[in-house]
Amino acid sequence: MPDDERSRPSPAQPDGAAHVERRRFPRETKPPDERPVPPPALEPLRFSTHGLEPEQQFAAWQAYVAPLVDVRLPDNLTPDAGFKADHAAWNLGGMLIVQQSTPAHSYIRSEAKVRSNLIDHWHISILRSGRTWTEVDGHVSHGEPGKMELRTLGHPFRGRSTDAQTLSLYLPRELLYSSSSEIRNNITLSGTPTKLLIDYLVGVEAKLAELADGDLSHVLQTVRDMILTCVASSAAYSSPPEQHSSLPLKERVHRFIQHNLMSPDLTTERLCKELGVSRTRLYQAFEPDGGVHHYIQRRRLLSAHAALCDAANRQQIIDIAFAAGFSSAAHFSRAFSKEFGYSPREARNVAVPPYLAHAVAPAPEGERAHSFDKWLKMLGHNHAS
Template sequence: MPEENNATPATPVPVERRRWPRVSQEPLGKDEKTAASLVALRFETESLSPPEQFPAWRGHMSPLVEARLPDNVAPDDGFPVRQAVWNLGGMLLLQQTVPAFSYERSPDMVRFSPLDHWLITFLRTGRSWTGIDGRVAENEPGMMEIRSLGSPFRGRALASESLTLVVPDDQFADRGGLPPASSNTVLGGRRVKLLYDHMVGLETNLSGLSQDDLPGIKSRLLEMILDTVAPFLDRDDSERVSQIGLMTRARRLIRKNLISSDLTPEALSRELAISRTRLYELFEPVGGVAKYIRQHRLLAAHRMLTDPSDRRTIAEVGLAIGYDSAANFSRAFTQQFGYSPSNIRTHRKSSDAQFDARVENSAVTFEGLLQTLGVHT
C-alpha cells in the first residue's frame, strides 16, 4: 500500500507585478543638517567641599530667592545640587535635583529686581509649600505650580527633583496675559498631565535641538500653558480681574512706545484714563512705573547691541532710548546687566556670539540669562 504523503504543500512565493519601476523615497529630514545644537548652562556643587556647597548654591540662586538651610542641617553637612539651564529663546527650562531648603523672595527683592517672570514647576519627587498673603500652595508630583517673581513669597521644600519653566510675563501679553489668580496656584488633572508629558518629550530631545527649532517650541509651550491654566481660574473676583487687565494694557502701551520720548508716566496715565496715583499703585509691586520703563528700554538697547545688522554706535543706541550721555547710558546698562555695552560689541564678532546658553564660557551666568530673558525672541 503506497505510503501516505502528509507534507504540507509549499506556499507560493508572491511575485509583485507592477507596470512601472519602483522609485524609493527617502524619509524627509533623515539626513537634515541643523545649526549648532543647544548647550545647557550647568551648575553643580558636588565638586566642592561640603562646607562650600550651600554658600555656592545660595549665591547661584540669589537673583530668584534667598535660600536657607533647614533648622536641623548644618552648613558643614554638605548640599549636593545638580542643575541644568536650557535657554529656549525667550524662556528657560530648568532641570534640578536639590536637597531640602527654605526660600524667600522678600518685598525688597521684588522692588529692586528687574525680574517679573513666571515660574511653572513640576515636581518629580519631593514636596513644597509656598505662602503668599496667607495662602499656602502645596506642590507634589503630578501637579503643576505657578508662581510670579513679581510678588513676594516664602516657603520650604523637601529634597526634590523638578522641571521648571521660567517665562517672562511679557511673553503672555499678546495672548491676553495669564489669568489674575495664577500666582501661587497648584493645578492637577488631564491638562496638566498633557503639558508635563509634552515637556518630558521636549526634555529628552533638548541636546538635538537648534536655535531654528526654538520659535515653534516656545509658541507651542505658551499656548499649552494658557490652555492648561485658563479653565481652572475663572473664579477671580472682579476687582483682581480689572487690575490685571489694566496692568496688561499698561505693559502693551509701554512695549508699543518703548523708544518714544513721549513715553512718560503722565502720558501713560492719560492713555489708560487713570490718575497718576492709580498708575503708581499699579506698578508699586515692581518698583514703580518709571523703573519698569527704564528696565525695558535697557532690554531694548541690549537687543540693538547684540543684533549684527544694527550698525549704530553705543552712543547712538543710548540716544535712541533716551540717554543723552554715552557715559550715563553705559553706567545704567552695566548696573542692569552686570557687563558694559562695549563687552557686548567685543563678543559680537559673529552672529552666534550672543549671551545665551549656546556658548559655554564665563560670560554666561544664570543671573545674566534671567536678566536678558526675552531679549532674543
C-alpha cells in the first residue's frame, strides 16, 4: 500500500487526525479439560429367568438363590405357569447392592441353611412395590414401600412376598457395630432419616455404572452412617442397649473373636475365661460350625485372603500369615488351600480384588450362582475399622 494511502485520515475521524491501525487478536479460549475420566469400577452380576422356558424358570431361580434361602411357589400355582425373575448384584467390596424383581413366592432360611454356611451379614431390604411378611422367633416384620427392613442372615427366618421389586443391601455384621446402640433382628424402620437414606440409595443406584474406585469408600461410609442414624432415631431403640452379659452366647463369642482376631492367644481357654462360660457349653454352641477353633481359623483365613488380594499390600505372604494369627507358614498354607481350593500365592496373583478397590468380575454363565455365593462369603472380610 502506498505511504500516502496509509496516512490518509479515516472518514469517521476529524480532518487531520492520524489513523491508528488496530489489530484484532483472537480471544484466548480455555483448553478443554483433558484429565482422563477414571474407568467405572463396577460391573454387575446379572441373572434372569426370562430367557428360559416357563416350566424351567422357577427351578432356575431356586438354584440361584439356594445359598441364601429355599423358595416355594404359592399353593395355587405350579411351575408350568412360569416365574419371570431378575437379579442384578453390584459388589462394592464392603457392601453388595442387589436389584431384584420377582413374582409372588414364599421363602425360608432354615436352621440347617444357617449352619451350612457361616455368613451372618445384615440384609437390608427396601421395597419399591409389593408387600412382604417375614417371621423371626414369632415376630412378624411387614415390609412395604417407604420402609426399610433389617435382619441378619445368621438367624433362621421365613416369610412370603407378593409380586415385588426390591433394592437390597448386604453388609457385614461388624460394619454396623456401634457403641451407642445395637441393631435388633427383623425390624422395620420408617420416618424422615429412613426416607433420606432411601433417597440416597436410589441416587447411588442410578450412578452404579459410573462409580470409580475412589467413590466406593465414600458411598460405603455414608450408607453405614445413615443406617446407624436411622437406628438411633427409631423409637424401637429408646431403651438402653443390651448389656454385654445378656446377649446370646454365640453373639458374645462372635464379637469377642472379631475384636481379638489377630491376638496370638485367642484360644478356647481364653474365651471360656473372658466370657465366663464352660468349655462344654462353648463346644455345644459351635458344634454346627465345626467347633469354635474351626470358626476362629476360618475368620483368620478370610482376613488373610483379603490381605493377599489387596494390590496395595506388598507384605510377604509369611508376614500376612503371622499377622492373621498363624504361627507356622506350612500350617497357614495347608489350611488356606483346604479352605479356598488354591494356594496363598495363587490368591495373590489372581484373586478377588480388594475391599473398597475393585469389583469382582462376573463369572461365566454356568458359574453365576456360585459367584454370588462367593461374593456373600467373602464380603467385608477386609473392611475398614
